[in-house]
Amino acid sequence: xVRFLFEPGLFSNDTVRTALLLGALVSIVSGVxxxxxxxxxxxxxxxxxxxxATAGGAGASLAALSPLVGFIGGGVIGAGxxxxxxVQRVKDRDVATGVVLGAATGLSALFLYLITLQTTTTGxxxxxxxxxxxxxxxxxxxxxxxxxxxxxxGVTLIRRPLLMSSISPELxxxxxxxxxxxxxxxxxxxxxxxxxSAIVIGSIxxxxxxIGPPASALRVASRLSHALVLACxxxxxxxxxxxxxxxDSYYWLGSGRGLPVSFFVVADVAxxxxxxxxxxxxxxxxxxxxxxxxxxxxxxxxV
Amino acid sequence: xxSSFMTNAWLSGTIIALLAGSVGxxxxxxxxxxxxxxxxxxxxxxxxxxxxxxxxxxxxxxxxALGAAFGISALSRRTRSDVATALAxxxxxALGAAFxxxxxxxxxxxxxxxxxxxLGVSSSELLPVALLAVVCVLGLSTLYRPLLLSSISPELxxxxxxxxxxxxxxxxxxxxxxxxxxxxVVGALxxxxxxxGPPAAARIVTSRPLRALALSVVFSVITLWAAVASSYxxxxxxxxxVGTMSAGVYLVARGWSLAQSRxxxxxLA
Numbered sequence: 001x002v003r004f005l006f007e008p009g010l011f012s013n014d015t016v017r018t019a020l021l022l023g024a025l026v027s028i029v030s031g032v033x034x035x036x037x038x039x040x041x042x043x044x045x046x047x048x049x050x051x052x053a054t055a056g057g058a059g060a061s062l063a064a065l066s067p068l069v070g071f072i073g074g075g076v077i078g079a080g081x082x083x084x085x086x087v088q089r090v091k092d093r094d095v096a097t098g099v100v101l102g103a104a105t106g107l108s109a110l111f112l113y114l115i116t117l118q119t120t121t122t123g124x125x126x127x128x129x130x131x132x133x134x135x136x137x138x139x140x141x142x143x144x145x146x147x148x149x150x151x152x153x154g155v156t157l158i159r160r161p162l163l164m165s166s167i168s169p170e171l172x173x174x175x176x177x178x179x180x181x182x183x184x185x186x187x188x189x190x191x192x193x194x195x196x197s198a199i200v201i202g203s204i205x206x207x208x209x210x211i212g213p214p215a216s217a218l219r220v221a222s223r224l225s226h227a228l229v230l231a232c233x234x235x236x237x238x239x240x241x242x243x244x245x246x247x248d249s250y251y252w253l254g255s256g257r258g259l260p261v262s263f264f265v266v267a268d269v270a271x272x273x274x275x276x277x278x279x280x281x282x283x284x285x286x287x288x289x290x291x292x293x294x295x296x297x298x299x300x301x302x303v
Numbered sequence: 304x305x306s307s308f309m310t311n312a313w314l315s316g317t318i319i320a321l322l323a324g325s326v327g328x329x330x331x332x333x334x335x336x337x338x339x340x341x342x343x344x345x346x347x348x349x350x351x352x353x354x355x356x357x358x359x360x361x362x363x364x365x366x367x368a369l370g371a372a373f374g375i376s377a378l379s380r381r382t383r384s385d386v387a388t389a390l391a392x393x394x395x396x397a398l399g400a401a402f403x404x405x406x407x408x409x410x411x412x413x414x415x416x417x418x419x420x421x422l423g424v425s426s427s428e429l430l431p432v433a434l435l436a437v438v439c440v441l442g443l444s445t446l447y448r449p450l451l452l453s454s455i456s457p458e459l460x461x462x463x464x465x466x467x468x469x470x471x472x473x474x475x476x477x478x479x480x481x482x483x484x485x486x487x488v489v490g491a492l493x494x495x496x497x498x499x500g501p502p503a504a505a506r507i508v509t510s511r512p513l514r515a516l517a518l519s520v521v522f523s524v525i526t527l528w529a530a531v532a533s534s535y536x537x538x539x540x541x542x543x544x545v546g547t548m549s550a551g552v553y554l555v556a557r558g559w560s561l562a563q564s565r566x567x568x569x570x571l572a
Contacts, residue, residue: 099554
């Protein structure tokens with residue numbers, strides 16, 4: 001069984017070790033930022049910003065800039081554009097996100113086309129869009145560490161007004177929280193976090209880790225700190241299992257070809273969501289529950 | 304520009320723009336842009352899967368787009384709908400990535416599905432596209448009144464005896480079918496921009512529903528024609544023009560409405 005799970009050479013492989021380290025780091029940042037993203041109902045923006053960041057990354061690679069600059073810069077510009085179009089009302093937010101996302105994908109189409117004209121290497125589109133944690137250059141590790149620390153520190157600094165404005169904007173406004181400012185700071189943090197994870201693990205996994213583990217955690221957590229810790233733990237577990245499975249799949253398939261990491265990580269995230277939902281359902285069965293329409297979101301008690 | 308090899312491009316492009324304009328009107332009205340983004344991406348995974356087992360890509364597109372639509376509505380009962388959409392989206396994309404990794408997909412073919420290849424539409428593909436488009440338009444016109452009502456005021460719709468949940472699923476099915484049509488032509492990533500930019504612009508220009516619907520169709524057809532023409536002249540990918548022009552239409556409408564509101568009241572009369 002152990003042999004089956006950990007195929008020979010797993011832990012002595014440098015690529016795997018970098019993947020495990022970076023994957024864990026990105027899962028933690030995504031987990032923390034993701035809890036607030038889910039609470040605020042900004043999953044669409046969180047996903048759209050990965051695509052916007054990807055467009056930035058493609059543009060940077062075309063202009064021979066560092067991809068990290070492109071990913072983060074693209075994401076931050078996109079977040080600013082969404083805020084400028086208007087994200088105050090929920091339905092406007094939807095359109096603002098959509099318009100920015102549409103324009104950014106258009107630019108991606110252009111950049112990726114120009115890249116294929118410039119180079120003869122194939123696979124660039126797929127590696128930019130789908131990413132792979134196995135292809136991260138070890139030299140980017142220090143930059144990723146610093147940026148992760150900046151995002152985590154930023155969210156920690158604004159956590160009180162952020163939580164309050166996420167759960168009850170009216171209450172927050174009454175207490176003197178400047179909603180627009182907090183919202184914009186959060187969008188920039190979100191852009192940095194997803195830019196970071198998009199470059200390390202690709203845009204699919206960026207969204208998966210941003211939304212999946214936090215959504216699971218919020219189903220069962222009874223306080224903010226629990227939700228944060230659980231989201232990070234579920235994210236790290238999904239990433240590590242995914243990396244191990246992807247490494248092993250080279251042996252399982254026996255054709256010298258494995259399945260992508262993103263496939264396994266997403267499968268783990270989905271499995272976690274199902275298990276946590278079952279736990280939440282069992283719990284609700286035991287307490288006499290009010291109809292869902294009558295209950296106040298549990299999180300109101302967190303403020 | 305109107306030579307014979309472009310005929311199919313103009314025809315299929317126009318059909319898709321007509322459809323995207325009308326479906327998009329409801330997408331914007333209901334605030335379901337995320338679903339309209341997720342469903343074509345799910346459809347992309349279907350095309351990759353169809354390629355793997357060697358069936359017609361249109362079948363894969365329809366099956367996966369429908370799967371995404373039903374997946375989103377099933378998950379939405381358990382959790383908030385944006386989270387449900389995100390989860391359905393990443394699962395579809397991950398499957399697509401797995402399909403691509405196990406097949407020897409030729410990169411330009413993948414790019415065509417992601418970013419569109421309007422010149423690749425053959426005459427034999429045109430008929431099923433047209434038929435499915437007719438089905439979608441019929442579906443939308445049957446749904447028109449309850450859909451409009453439930454989009455604007457779900458409470459009122461429930462009070463009038465509309466089954467909001469059924470309408471919701473039916474609408475997602477229409478989005479799924481139109482996405483499956485549009486993906487091979489304008490690409491998975493840009494089908495969505497046509498469904499959001501022009502309709503959102505139309506909504507800014509007028510608040511009357513039928514007029515907004517008509518304008519939305521007009522804007523999206525103009526956007527697509529301009530994109531096809533620009534792509535033809537510059538040799539750049541059509542997706543670039545569809546994406547940026549859709550956003551451009553929206554920004555122009557915003558600018559126009561700003562100018563209108565700045566104009567002194569007396570001048571209007």
